[in-house]
Amino acid sequence: xxxxxxxxxxxxxxxxxxxxxxxxxxxxxxxxxxxxxxxxxxxxxxxxxxxxxxxxxxxxxxxxxxxxxxxxxxxxxxxxxxxxxxxxxxxxxxxxxxxxxxxxxxxxxxxxxxxxxxxxxxxxxxxxxxxxxxxxxxxxxxxxxxxxxxxxxxxxxxxxxxxxxxxxxxxxxxxxxxxxxxxxxxxxxxxxxxxxxxxxxxxxxxxxxxxxxxxxxxxxxxxxxxxxxxxxxxxxxxxxxxxxxxxxxxxxxxxxxxxxxxxxxxxxxxxxxxxxxxxxxxxxxxx
Numbered sequence: 389x390x391x392x393x394x395x396x397x398x399x400x401x402x403x404x405x406x407x408x409x410x411x412x413x414x415x416x417x418x419x420x421x422x423x424x425x426x427x428x429x430x431x432x433x434x435x436x437x438x439x440x441x442x443x444x445x446x447x448x449x450x451x452x453x454x455x456x457x458x459x460x461x462x463x464x465x466x467x468x469x470x471x472x473x474x475x476x477x478x479x480x481x482x483x484x485x486x487x488x489x490x491x492x493x494x495x496x497x498x499x500x501x502x503x504x505x506x507x508x509x510x511x512x513x514x515x516x517x518x519x520x521x522x523x524x525x526x527x528x529x530x531x532x533x534x535x536x537x538x539x540x541x542x543x544x545x546x547x548x549x550x551x552x553x554x555x556x557x558x559x560x561x562x563x564x565x566x567x568x569x570x571x572x573x574x575x576x577x578x579x580x581x582x583x584x585x586x587x588x589x590x591x592x593x594x595x596x597x598x599x600x601x602x603x604x605x606x607x608x609x610x611x612x613x614x615x616x617x618x619x620x621x622x623x624x625x626x627x628x629x630x631x632x633x634x635x636x637x638x639x640x641x642x643x644x645x646x647x648x649x650x651x652x653x654x655x656x657x658x659x660x661x662x663x664x665x666x667x668x669x670x671x672x673x674x675x
Contacts, residue, residue, distance in 0.1 A: 409454050418465050422475070425458035429478045432485045452485035477508045484515050493519030510548050514557075517541045521560055527570040538564050573604050580611050585619035610651045613638040617658040620665065629669050635662045 412424035428451045436448035459479040466472045480495035496516040500509050520537035541557045541564075548554075576595045579588035592612045596605065616635035623631050639659040642649070649655070 409458070412458055413461075418462070421458050421462055421465070422471065425455045425462060425475075425478065428452070428455035428458075429482060432482065436485060449486050452482040456482050456486070473503050473506055473508075476502065477506070477512070480512060481515065484519065487522070489519040489522045493523075510551060510553075513544050513547060514551075514553050517544050517557070517560075521564065524564060524567065527567045527574065531568055531571050534564050534567050538568075569599050569602055569604075572598060573602070573608070576608070577611070580615060583618070585615045585622065588615040589619065606646050606649060606651075609638075609642045609645060610649070610655060613642050613655055613658055617662055620662060629666070632662050632666045632669070635659075636666070 408424060409428070412421050415421060432448045432451035432455060434448075435444045435451060437444075440448070455478065459475055459482060462475045463472070463479055466475050476495075476499050480492065480499045483492035483495055493516050496512045496519065499506070499512045500516065503509060506512075517537060517540035520533055520540050524534040524537050525531070538561055541561050545551070545554055545557050551557075572595050576588065576591035579585075579591050589612060592608050592615065595602070595608055596612075599605075602608070613635065616631065616638045620628055620631035620635050636659065639655060639662070642655055643652070646652070
């Protein structure tokens, strides 16, 4: 019985909300549309506060969705009016609220360009960057959106160097860069796994130049030695001496950087193979 009463009450609230929205949509009065849109936008903001549970987030999204058709009309009806800035702000942020980050990013960025002196400009600029951040995929996929998100975060900090959101931006940039680092590491190691030794050596060295402080540094340096070793062993005769010498240099670099590495025994074995090979190559040919 209690469940039935609760369900009936919920249905009445939903129907009341829909009725309110329908009346505003059918009304030819701008003030009615604006008041209703503002009401639903405010509910979206209220329910969308950080720390809310799943129900609150769902209500927030529903409220923004109800505000959007009214705000769509109001953008046309208030253009050139003093309320146009307010309508444009609510419209752009409502797309962010329903998690449409493509349209949200577009309209939020458009707002900052149209109203650069607005009190909402800083917030919208940050949310523009957040839209790209949310669109950034897992590291296995194309990372164009990740690079764009970094650019947007950096642009925000240039525009607002004293913003309270600066630390948040730096934290988010670090997370985005970690994703790019992961992608570059994965790409380089693919060459190692497929035994494309020459390409692997180039990709691994490029990785170290781009990410000198990477937590993958030890692993990458060992794999440079490994691929140099395998490339030298499998090279044609006229290239072996040069490639063996390169491999020995890679061992010295690795050993200097990580003398206590858990991979040192394997590295020493690779060096011994290269040393033996170099001795055979330099041995005079017997008549």
